[in-house]
Amino acid sequence: MFGIGKGKGLVGLDIGSSAVKAVELKKRGDSYELVNFGLERLGQDTVVDGAVMDALSVSAAIERIFAENRIRTRNVATSVSGHAVIVKRITVSAANSQELDSAIPYEAQQHIPFDISDVNLSYQPLGESPSGQGTDVMLVAVKREKIINHTNVLSQANKTPVVVDYDGFAMFNAFEANYDVSPDNIVALLNIGASITNIVVGRGGIPLFTRDVSLGGNQYTDSLQKELDLSYEDAEKLKQGQEVGSITREQKIPHLRSVSEILMLEVQKTFDFFRQTATADNTQQIYLAGGSATIEGLAEQLKEEFRVPVEIIDPFRKVKVDPEKFDSAYLQDIAPCLCVAMGLALRSFD
Numbered sequence: 025m026f027g028i029g030k031g032k033g034l035v036g037l038d039i040g041s042s043a044v045k046a047v048e049l050k051k052r053g054d055s056y057e058l059v060n061f062g063l064e065r066l067g068q069d070t071v072v073d074g075a076v077m078d079a080l081s082v083s084a085a086i087e088r089i090f091a092e093n094r095i096r097t098r099n100v101a102t103s104v105s106g107h108a109v110i111v112k113r114i115t116v117s118a119a120n121s122q123e124l125d126s127a128i129p130y131e132a133q134q135h136i137p138f139d140i141s142d143v144n145l146s147y148q149p150l151g152e153s154p155s156g157q158g159t160d161v162m163l164v165a166v167k168r169e170k171i172i173n174h175t176n177v178l179s180q181a182n183k184t185p186v187v188v189d190y191d192g193f194a195m196f197n198a199f200e201a202n203y204d205v206s207p208d209n210i211v212a213l214l215n216i217g218a219s220i221t222n223i224v225v226g227r228g229g230i231p232l233f234t235r236d237v238s239l240g241g242n243q244y245t246d247s248l249q250k251e252l253d254l255s256y257e258d259a260e261k262l263k264q265g266q267e268v269g270s271i272t273r274e275q276k277i278p279h280l281r282s283v284s285e286i287l288m289l290e291v292q293k294t295f296d297f298f299r300q301t302a303t304a305d306n307t308q309q310i311y312l313a314g315g316s317a318t319i320e321g322l323a324e325q326l327k328e329e330f331r332v333p334v335e336i337i338d339p340f341r342k343v344k345v346d347p348e349k350f351d352s353a354y355l356q357d358i359a360p361c362l363c364v365a366m367g368l369a370l371r372s373f374d
């Protein structure tokens with residue numbers, strides 16, 4: 025949503041709390057082909073709640089991804105999320121695009137809990153409001169210090185930030201490029217990262233409601249570490265499905281379920297907020313993305329709780345992938361982690 029130039033020839037670069045991910049695409053006709061991808065793990069507390077705490081470590085990780093995967097493009101699209109990002113659907117009284125452009129700064133002051141001089145604003149018109157009383161707009165505001173925190177790291181890594189988007193919209197772009205969903209169906213997308221979960225509810229290719237929750241994979245790790253008296257490293261392995269010592273599945277599952285139940289409460293809360301702001305039906309399908317999308321039992325719990333189909337997003341479902349160039353098994357394994365980076369890479373073709 026935030027751009028300082030055209031989106032041509034970009035690498036999608038997702039700086040997450042646990043890893044940096046990169047995706048580069050090219051377009052052939054109406055389809056996309058994977059040119060490059062990479063993932064570099066980050067140490068604990070290198071990025072906290074979306075804020076880069078150790079810029080040197082992150083810039084070094086970015087440089088390694090580009091060097092090891094021979095990515096030559098320096099221009100990148102990146103994204104942000106968390107409490108410094110406000111995304112709101114509003115209705116603005118405006119007869120044309122010029123009036124809309126003039127009205128946005130005033131309208132933003134009514135809806136954003138930050139000083140307007142401290143934020144970068146962007147918006148996307150969504151069409152006439154159902155009431156016919158104006159234009160529905162998706163308004164996005166990000167604290168400037170948040171954007172600077174990201175762009176400074178990119179500059180240190182000798183990369184040029186051309187587009188700064190919102191994590192949830194990037195995930196939505198990746199989903200839209202790979203899935204054919206009925207335009208009448210309301211879908212919920214959950215990007216479950218290490219410390220933040222982005223929830224986006226959309227219909228007909230348009231995100232209608234978004235919410236960021238300070239909950240993710242770290243909470244699963246913390247629970248296993250505390251309840252089973254493990255080191256951080258062993259708790260991470262156990263969370264990811266690896267065997268650790270003599271700990272059984274029966275010992276692990278209750279602690280995973282307890283965190284998933286907290287997440288489901290937040291999802292329910294989001295659906296309740298959505299119904300208050302939109303004249304819409306209930307969500308008909310849930311899609312999962314992010315490094316914690318594959319937590320054991322999570323998809324099944326969501327399916328039981330909300331009584332809708334639940335599926336993990338494959339961001340390369342319709343993308344041509346050369347099996348001679350890429351390790352298909354590895355790509356399939358980390359694909360849920362690459363949804364945001366994939367969505368950002370698509371900004372090359374805006």
